[in-house]
Amino acid sequence: MKIYVETERLILREILPTDIEGFFELDSDPEVHRYLGNTPVKSKEQIVEVINLIRQQYIDNGIGRWAIIDKANNDFIGWAGLKLVTEETNNHNNYYDLGYRLVKRYWGKGIATEAASASLKYAFDKLDVEQVYAIVDCENDGSNKILKKVGLHCVETFDLDGIPHHWYAIDRTTYNTKKLSH
Template sequence: MPTKYLFTSARLGFRNWQDEDLPLLLALNQDKEVMRYFPEIRDVQESIKWMDRMQQMYLEKGYCYYAVFELSNEDFVGVLGIGDKDFNADFTPIIDIGWRIHKKYWNKGYATEGAQQCLKYVFNTLKLNEIKALCPINNKASERVMQKIGMHRELEFIHPELTDYPELKDFVLYTISHTQL
């Protein structure tokens, strides 16, 4: 695994996606517990398409939902970074921070540590002004991370793309600006 990271935290390295990362992403995307707050697990083609989108977003904008690795052993931890979100809502388009972490790394502070470092990178290096985060209202673990990294609850909404999923449609939106970091 290449070790050239765009930025690091105490335990994590962040980089753009490489084609050889597909098996790592696929394993994450097919874990039912990890994907609990998504409408469905993602197959090979959906994972390839998503990874291609991330590579293109990084080339065009300098950011994406990064591939994240543990620095001590280069194990794949998951997905954490920022990306563009645009769906039918009064507050979109937005730049969103999000994470999807392998369950073996849950409850160890990786999402919080990684999200804090990612915010520093996007505000100080990329010079972005505001970042949002959203998750299903019943995803309390993700909402706790948003609170721990200093984000402020902005509103609750029904996600227009998830109305067919009663357990996922109710969402919460958080925000943070560069002046609040």
């Protein structure tokens, strides 16, 4: 098992086949999927496919979403991190997308912000990327606040599958300036 990042409260590590139960709790919850197309998973077999896809991204791209583990009790909290997106989205392709998804009982505790911030640090300091993007449903107030809090700015609004989404970005210079000011 590879651990990528540790924060004060969290371990961000590779997603493992043994994460099925926590991953199922996360992705079968309709409230978690409210701004994600309202398509919660129905079976653990679907989760196995998702985990296999993410693990293949580690091999193919050297990066993929990470499991968020609570240091206090070793619980699976959700996932966060970067994904190399190779298909075109909003006239962009081959870009690093910042994302996160938490089990509902962990909402409102600053965990997504902590994990997103650690993921950006990894992107700029370890992967040496020039820019990171994020996409969020315009109505998802929680995620919009998190992305702004960790330093991304909304570049534009675009249509994704008939739903307005914000397109966020942060570049290396902006990240380093923000880092120095804290």
